[in-house]
Amino acid sequence: MSGFSHVSVLLNETVENLAIKPDGVYADGTAGGGGHSFEIGKRLSPSGTLICTDRDSEAVEACSKRLEALECKKEIIHSEFRALPEILEERNIKLDGLLLDLGVSSHQLDSYERGFSYMHDAPLDMRMNKDDAFTAADLVNTYPEQELARIFFEYGEERWSRQIAKKIVAKRTEKPFETTFELVNTIKSAMPPKALNEAQHPAKRVFQAIRIAVNGELSQVSDVLTDIIPHMNQGGRICVITFHSLEDRIVKTSFATAENPCTCPPDFPVCVCGKKSAGKVITKKPILPSEEEINANPRARSAKLRVFEVK
Numbered sequence: 001m002s003g004f005s006h007v008s009v010l011l012n013e014t015v016e017n018l019a020i021k022p023d024g025v026y027a028d029g030t031a032g033g034g035g036h037s038f039e040i041g042k043r044l045s046p047s048g049t050l051i052c053t054d055r056d057s058e059a060v061e062a063c064s065k066r067l068e069a070l071e072c073k074k075e076i077i078h079s080e081f082r083a084l085p086e087i088l089e090e091r092n093i094k095l096d097g098l099l100l101d102l103g104v105s106s107h108q109l110d111s112y113e114r115g116f117s118y119m120h121d122a123p124l125d126m127r128m129n130k131d132d133a134f135t136a137a138d139l140v141n142t143y144p145e146q147e148l149a150r151i152f153f154e155y156g157e158e159r160w161s162r163q164i165a166k167k168i169v170a171k172r173t174e175k176p177f178e179t180t181f182e183l184v185n186t187i188k189s190a191m192p193p194k195a196l197n198e199a200q201h202p203a204k205r206v207f208q209a210i211r212i213a214v215n216g217e218l219s220q221v222s223d224v225l226t227d228i229i230p231h232m233n234q235g236g237r238i239c240v241i242t243f244h245s246l247e248d249r250i251v252k253t254s255f256a257t258a259e260n261p262c263t264c265p266p267d268f269p270v271c272v273c274g275k276k277s278a279g280k281v282i283t284k285k286p287i288l289p290s291e292e293e294i295n296a297n298p299r300a301r302s303a304k305l306r307v308f309e310v311k
Contacts, residue, residue, distance in 0.1 A: 007106060008035030009300045010241055013287050014099060015039050017307045018237050024096035025049040025233075027088075029081030029224070032059050032105045034066030040099070044072035051087065053079045055129040055215075059105065080129070082220045085227040094233045102221065103243045104128075104211070106299065116211060118203040121181040126207075128215045136210050140183060141176045145169045155218070155246060156209030164190040164206060180207075208244065221247060225254040229278045232310040237282070243302050248286070255281045255308045282307035 014036060020026065022045040028037040031052035041050045050072050054060050060078045067074055077087065081100060088095065108128065109116050115125035115136060126136035143151070145165045152161035167190035168177070177183050184203045188196060196202050212218060221240075228238065238255075242248040261275040286304035294301050 007297045007299070008032075008039075009101065009103065009297065009303045010287065010289055010293070010305045011036060011039060013305055014101075014239050014241065015043070017239050017282065017287070017305070018097040018099065019235075020044065021048075021096055023047045025051070025093055026097040026099075027051040027053070027084060027095050028099045028101075029053050029084055030099070030101045031063040031076065032056075032101070033107065034063035036099055036101060037063060038066055038070070040097075041067055041070040041072050041074060044070070046071045046073070048072040049093070050074040051084075052076045053081050053084060053087070055080045056105070056108065057130060058107070062107075080220060082223050084224060085231050088231040094231050095228075095236055096233050097237045097239070098228060098232070099239045099241075100221070100224070101241045102217070102247050103241065103299070103303070115180050116207070118180060118184050118201055118207045121179050124177055124180055124183060126211045126214045132215075134214060136183075136214050137177055139210055139214055140168060141172050151213050152206050152209045154209075155212040156205035156207075157245070158205040158209065160191050160195060166190070183207075212246070218246060218250060221250050222254065225251065225258075229258060229310055234311060236310045238308045238310070239305060240307075241303055241305050243304075248304050248306070251306050252286075255306060258308060277311065279308055279310040282309050 018026065018040065020040060020043040022043065026040050028040060031037050031054045037050060037052050044050060050070070052063055054063065057078055060076055064076045067076065079087065104116060108114055112120035112122045115122045124135065124137040124140065148165035148168060149161045152158040152164055158164065164187055167186055171186050187203045187206050191202055240251045242251055258278040259281050260277060262271050263273045263275060264271050283306045286306050289300040289303050
């Protein structure tokens with residue numbers, strides 16, 4: 001395994017908002033190299049528990065090594081964070097805090113052979129879990145034009161989605177896409193000159209969209225935020241760090257619904273639906289990285305932290 005490097009974003013802000021109790025039970029659903037996990041675990045006593053999950057086997061290995069010195073009880077599991085409710089039920093435990101850092105790790109972006117980056121030529125892969133069978137190449141080479149356009153527009157907010165999808169489908173009839181640069185060049189060829197001159201890379205939005213679709217990222221977030229609350233102790237905190245508007249919207253909506261789940265018409269004098277609040281949103285506005293952090297780690301620029309406290 002190559003060295004696993006990742007700079008933990010909003011580290012101090014996240015640890016502070018988890019309001020860690022030394023003997024509590026905490027989970028890092030996106031453990032990565034163990035940056036956030038280590039800081040959580042340092043604040044736990046030997047009777048405290050830390051559960052870490054990650055879908056990337058390289059991350060699990062790196063996290064296990066990073067956390068070896070911690071005195072708390074700990075378990076590092078190769079799993080999607082979507083499975084956390086089931087993992088907790090199997091162990092008959094509830095959480096006092098959950099962290100989800102939804103960004104792609106620096107290690108994944110910098111491991112060019114994994115195909116996440118549009119800046120280096122590599123196999124068109126993008127799997128966060130290398131045990132999964134479905135790759136970015138499978139998506140690009142098999143999905144219908146209309147579905148590709150939808151993915152690019154909805155997950156990447158790409159305004160040239162239809163033109164790009166049409167060009168991809170035409171190009172793959174000559175030869176299936178195999179590498180990132182083959183895809184990058186096709187994306188560029190489908191865009192007008194003004195789009196190619198924008199500050200961000202022309203392929204950024206499409207690569208984001210494909211990565212989200214290949215890894216089922218958005219459905220994972222909505223699923224776990226709906227299912228995890230019954231597995232939280234009273235006063236437990238859920239901290240979620242997002243990096244683009246689609247994820248942030250899901251988190252904001254999920255937290256708002258958990259705080260006020262009432263489905264009665266606004267003109268009803270009293271609630272009759274019977275749905276009770278599960279807690280309160282701590283962050284009415286998301287916590288953003290400081291200028292100092294952004295200068296030290298430009299990849300933190302788009303990060304947002306939202307926090308929910310369970311009743």
